[in-house]
Amino acid sequence: MKVTMTVNGRPMSAETEGRTLLSSFLREGLGLTGTHVGCDTTQCGACTVHVDGEPVKSCTVLAQDVAGKSVTTIEGMANKDGSLSVIQQAFQDHHGLQCGFCTPGMVMISAALLNEKPNPTEEEVRHYLKGNICRCTGYHNIVKAVMAAAGADSRKLAAE
Amino acid sequence: MPKDGGIGASTLRREDIRFLTGKGRYTADISLRGQAHACFLRSEVAHGRIRSIDTSAAEEMPGVLAVLTGEDFTEVGGNPTGWLVQSRNGATMKEPKRPVLAHGKVRHVGDAYAMVVAETYEQAKDACEAIEADIEELPAIVDMAQAVADSSNRVHDEIEDNVVFDWGWIEENRAAVDAAFETAPHVTTLELVNNRLSPNAMEPRASIGDFDSGTGDYKLYTTSQNPHLTRLLISAFVMGIPENKLTVIAPDVGGGFGSKIYHYGEEAAVLAASKRLNRPVKWVCDRSEAFLSDAHGRDHVTKIQLATDREGNFLALRTETLANMGAYLSNFATCTPTFLHGTLMAGPYRTPLVYVNVKAVLTNTVPVDAYRGAGRPEATYSLERVIDKAADELGIDPWEIRRRNFIDPGAFPYTTPVGLVYDTGNYHATMDKLRELSDVAGFEARAEESRQRGKLRGFGLSTWIEACGIAPSNLVGVLGCRVGLYDAATIRVNATGNISVLVGAHSHGQGHETVFAQLIAEKLGVDANSVEIVHGDTSKIPFGMGTYGSRSLAVCGSAMMKAADKIIDKGKKIAAHMLEAAEGDIEFTDGSFSVAGTDRQKSFAEIAFSAYVPHNYPLETLEPGLEETAFYDPANFTYPAGAYGCEVEVDPETGGVDIVRFTCADDFGNVINPMIVQGQVHGGVAQGIGQALLEGVVYNEDGQLLTGSYMDYAMPRADDVPSFTVDHSCVTPCTHNPLGAKGCGEAGAIGTPPAVVNAVVDALRRAGHDHITHIDMPLTPSRVWTAMQG
Ligand code: FES
Ligand code: FES
Numbered sequence: 001m002k003v004t005m006t007v008n009g010r011p012m013s014a015e016t017e018g019r020t021l022l023s024s025f026l027r028e029g030l031g032l033t034g035t036h037v038g039c040d041t042t043q044c045g046a047c048t049v050h051v052d053g054e055p056v057k058s059c060t061v062l063a064q065d066v067a068g069k070s071v072t073t074i075e076g077m078a079n080k081d082g083s084l085s086v087i088q089q090a091f092q093d094h095h096g097l098q099c100g101f102c103t104p105g106m107v108m109i110s111a112a113l114l115n116e117k118p119n120p121t122e123e124e125v126r127h128y129l130k131g132n133i134c135r136c137t138g139y140h141n142i143v144k145a146v147m148a149a150a151g152a153d154s155r156k157l158a159a160e
Numbered sequence: 161m162p163k164d165g166g167i168g169a170s171t172l173r174r175e176d177i178r179f180l181t182g183k184g185r186y187t188a189d190i191s192l193r194g195q196a197h198a199c200f201l202r203s204e205v206a207h208g209r210i211r212s213i214d215t216s217a218a219e220e221m222p223g224v225l226a227v228l229t230g231e232d233f234t235e236v237g238g239n240p241t242g243w244l245v246q247s248r249n250g251a252t253m254k255e256p257k258r259p260v261l262a263h264g265k266v267r268h269v270g271d272a273y274a275m276v277v278a279e280t281y282e283q284a285k286d287a288c289e290a291i292e293a294d295i296e297e298l299p300a301i302v303d304m305a306q307a308v309a310d311s312s313n314r315v316h317d318e319i320e321d322n323v324v325f326d327w328g329w330i331e332e333n334r335a336a337v338d339a340a341f342e343t344a345p346h347v348t349t350l351e352l353v354n355n356r357l358s359p360n361a362m363e364p365r366a367s368i369g370d371f372d373s374g375t376g377d378y379k380l381y382t383t384s385q386n387p388h389l390t391r392l393l394i395s396a397f398v399m400g401i402p403e404n405k406l407t408v409i410a411p412d413v414g415g416g417f418g419s420k421i422y423h424y425g426e427e428a429a430v431l432a433a434s435k436r437l438n439r440p441v442k443w444v445c446d447r448s449e450a451f452l453s454d455a456h457g458r459d460h461v462t463k464i465q466l467a468t469d470r471e472g473n474f475l476a477l478r479t480e481t482l483a484n485m486g487a488y489l490s491n492f493a494t495c496t497p498t499f500l501h502g503t504l505m506a507g508p509y510r511t512p513l514v515y516v517n518v519k520a521v522l523t524n525t526v527p528v529d530a531y532r533g534a535g536r537p538e539a540t541y542s543l544e545r546v547i548d549k550a551a552d553e554l555g556i557d558p559w560e561i562r563r564r565n566f567i568d569p570g571a572f573p574y575t576t577p578v579g580l581v582y583d584t585g586n587y588h589a590t591m592d593k594l595r596e597l598s599d600v601a602g603f604e605a606r607a608e609e610s611r612q613r614g615k616l617r618g619f620g621l622s623t624w625i626e627a628c629g630i631a632p633s634n635l636v637g638v639l640g641c642r643v644g645l646y647d648a649a650t651i652r653v654n655a656t657g658n659i660s661v662l663v664g665a666h667s668h669g670q671g672h673e674t675v676f677a678q679l680i681a682e683k684l685g686v687d688a689n690s691v692e693i694v695h696g697d698t699s700k701i702p703f704g705m706g707t708y709g710s711r712s713l714a715v716c717g718s719a720m721m722k723a724a725d726k727i728i729d730k731g732k733k734i735a736a737h738m739l740e741a742a743e744g745d746i747e748f749t750d751g752s753f754s755v756a757g758t759d760r761q762k763s764f765a766e767i768a769f770s771a772y773v774p775h776n777y778p779l780e781t782l783e784p785g786l787e788e789t790a791f792y793d794p795a796n797f798t799y800p801a802g803a804y805g806c807e808v809e810v811d812p813e814t815g816g817v818d819i820v821r822f823t824c825a826d827d828f829g830n831v832i833n834p835m836i837v838q839g840q841v842h843g844g845v846a847q848g849i850g851q852a853l854l855e856g857v858v859y860n861e862d863g864q865l866l867t868g869s870y871m872d873y874a875m876p877r878a879d880d881v882p883s884f885t886v887d888h889s890c891v892t893p894c895t896h897n898p899l900g901a902k903g904c905g906e907a908g909a910i911g912t913p914p915a916v917v918n919a920v921v922d923a924l925r926r927a928g929h930d931h932i933t934h935i936d937m938p939l940t941p942s943r944v945w946t947a948m949q950g
Binding site: 017019027028031032033034035036037038039040041043044046073074075077078084088091092093095097098099100101102103104107122123125126127129130131132133134135136137138139140141142143144 | 172173175176177178179180181182183184185186188189191282360361362363364412413414415417446447448668669670671835836838839842843844845846847869870871875876877878879881883884908
């Protein structure tokens with residue numbers, strides 16, 4: 001069956017089976033491989049995208065259930081001129097990524113947090129990100145990046 | 161003023177741009193035209209004899225292109241172990257066969273015994289379920305002590321006691337060590353388990369085989385930390401494909417931590433299937449399969465004894481360890497508990513007599529191999545735990561007992577009784593730094609504040625040392641290593657003056673594209689933006705050994721420095737000709753070649769251009785071109801070291817442990833990019849906290865994996881760890897490599913677990929639980945609570 005949705009502001013469609021997950025629809029159907037798959041039990045958050053502005057683990061929903069909705073993926077996060085958005089730039093500035101595999105999910109979940117709560121505390125950031133696993137960074141610099149993107153003085157986190 | 165480029169600058173990472181915009185290119189992101197998809201059928205029993213496999217129904221399923229079993233690989237070789245260890249009695253270890261797909265027997269849950277290739281992955285997966293295998297289940301061998309005791313039940317029929325080797329280090333010292341124990345005034349004994357872990361790089365493994373029938377060339381895209389090693393293993397041992405007909409490409413790699421060093425059967429299987437079908441064949445591991453097939457780490461059961469005098473001076477140390485190998489020997493499985501573990505048992509201390517015994521045991525579990533730290537976390541954990549216990553028994557402060565036994569800063573180079581020569585270090589300095597940073601003076605007040613909230617506060621210390629960049633090749637060869645342990649780099653200066661650097665190391669998160677460019681920019685005096693790092697493709701890069709064991713900077717970085725020296729030398733010759741001066745008068749500074757004492761000079765770009773457009777060039781004596789390769793084989797290991805302090809709060813009601821402060825003071829030698837070094841430490845510490853508090857692979861007695869997903873295997877999450885304080889201002893540069901660099905990748909995973917466990921034991925003992933001297937990792941709430949109940 002053909003499924004159509006708005007992805008990063010553009011209508012897109014692809015042939016799918018009924019059992020096709022949104023994550024595979026994006027990766028295989030549309031070739032948007034920025035959305036990553038790190039587990040098969042909806043536990044790691046690498047696949048996080050926004051559906052109608054809400055963070056969703058794209059491996060937990062069927063593509064057909066998202067038909068007609070608006071999806072934002074990591075490929076749609078940069079500014080219009082191609083430069084990094086504030087949250088992306090904060091991840092680079094604070095070394096919030098190493099291998100980059102969890103990164104798309106981390107950026108998407110962090111953006112959702114800052115939409116919901118523009119000035120989170122460190123504890124709130126850690127709590128909000130707990131559905132996203134990073135094996136590389138020990139979270140320290142991810143938390144720092146999110147705080148910095150929120151305008152917080154990241155030097156207040158542990159000294160270096 | 162911090163530098164804004166070159167060595168010592170926290171240059172932001174260039175690779176981040178693609179990772180942050182979804183343009184990273186990992187193996188699973190690659191789709192080749194006409195590719196078919198593979199799925200592997202894995203054993204559901206831990207141990208069984210394969211009577212028959214009927215693939216006929218599967219072959220008829222929609223979309224199915226081929227079904228392969230172990231029978232299809234009987235003509236090819238097997239996956240070898242990279243290190244042949246000798247037993248105490250001088251016998252060479254036993255090496256069981258490891259076929260591409262299980263043949264004759266299945267030996268662990270997850271052991272792949274058939275592969276289906278179909279038009280889509282779903283079709284391949286569905287067809288796997290249609291394969292009818294008749295497997296006679298045999299009793300599972302899970303417990304190591306039982307494996308050794310019962311020789312009637314064998315993982316490999318030809319290895320009668322399930323023991324691969326019984327290793328003594330150093331065997332000649334055994335009698336003297338035992339004698340010292342006979343007369344020692346005090347002996348502290350501790351039995352402990354170093355828990356089995358699953359590395360869990362967030363990118364699952366993936367491989368695409370692509371055979372070109374026109375040329376007979378094979379290409380393998382795969383998740384590898386060391387593409388050349390993978391190619392060598394496939395060519396020389398497994399498939400017999402000539403090395404020059406096989407290209408291995410590891411594109412962006414999403415973490416490895418050791419698990420992607422090794423060659424796995426799936427890589428050979430997709431190559432074979434691609435040849436048979438004349439189409440690319442792609443396989444992407446899912447996480448459940450990863451738990452069942454990626455090499456695990458650690459899994460030691462150890463008895464350690466420390467002999468001291470009454471003042472806490474170490475007199476002798478001995479250990480007995482059973483090291484779990486799992487069902488097959490993964491490529492570096494035998495080296496990890498021996499030459500990466502036994503050789504570290506002196507730690508940063510002067511202990512004059514040390515003896516280490518390790519038995520490597522086969523069981524019906526996933527193969528175990530090097531995981532971040534590899535043997536060194538196991539050594540450090542045993543040592544730092546027994547030292548704390550000894551300090552407690554002798555009534556000596558944990559800081560003081562360590563200080564009393566540290567190797568004196570003036571004693572380097574220092575030869576240990578376990579075969580290493582530490583070139584340099586200052587363990588007092590890092591421990592003093594830690595003491596300063598962890599506000600020891602304020603501890604009592606913090607503990608009181610915790611008490612008022614009903615929490616028990618404790619402090620744990622560990623002082624660690626690591627041997628990185630394992631080498632030199634001729635020595636490891638004598639010890640049984642089957643490969644060399646050098647690395648290589650080619651610097652290609654292009655005609656327009658920009659530079660491509662082709663390296664054997666392969667980043668899987670370490671930021672090599674940025675850091676290596678910093679190095680070359682500083683050394684050649686050029687803009688870092690004109691330097692491009694090329695890695696991960698055997699058709700482009702020289703034969704290097706890849707990235708693991710905290711070796712990339714110390715070993716590959718040194719190869720880059722050597723190659724750069726050759727570039728400069730040749731540049732001087734060209735400049736001498738162009739400037740009509742003697743070669744000896746040419747100086748190279750800040751990217752330009754000048755005649756000493758004059759203002760006559762040629763820029764780096766002018767020299768490069770002249771090398772490729774050699775119109776005014778000494779062609780009679782010098783070849784055109786400006787490209788140099790260097791191989792660097794280190795003279796010794798490097799020895800980073802440090803001191804870690806952990807402060808915990810234990811909830812006496814639940815046994816829950818909260819890490820409230822974590823402080824690291826490390827000596828990594830010279831640091832190229834502090835930001836990246838700190839990130840490496842953060843990641844290692846989090847993995848160490850994972851091991852200490854959360855993670856543990858659990859099998860039941862039937863050999864079923866009980867921790868096969870993120871529901872059961874507890875990964876550290878953002879709210880399980882604190883922000884860390886890390887310092888690397890104590891520097892004793894490595895004396896034998898041109899960078900003075902030591903390596904930082906594994907430090908956190910090595911120093912952290914004992915600091916955490918020491919802290920928890922300290923918290924409980926301070927609260928009056930005197931009977932508690934040890935709790936095995938992971939220190940889950942239930943284990944801590946149970947211990948508190950006596
Ligand atoms: S891939 Fe979706 S949560 Fe792991
Ligand atoms: S950066 Fe590698 S998993 Fe997060």
